[in-house]
Amino acid sequence: MAKPNYAFEKRQRELEKKRKKEEKAQRKAAGQAQPAEDSAAATDDAAGPREDQAPPAGGADPAR
DSSP states (O other): OOOOOHHHHHHHHHHHHHHHHHHHHHHHHHHHHHHHHHHHHHHHHHTOOOTTSOOOTTOOOTTO
16 A cells, blocks of 8 residues: 655645735735725825815814
8 A cells, every 4th residue: 555645645735725814915916906096096085184275173282
């Protein structure tokens, strides 16, 4: 009876894990590429007032 080749089986498992990891990275990169363009406008609004905008009325003045 032939003995099992554990080294071959281990290598196959490692290759499968590597392949799945690469596929996941590609999906993640492809998913981030599209929403990044759309979210640029949303992050500008969420960052707070810009320098050319006046501060909100009645807000706390840090100079006092």
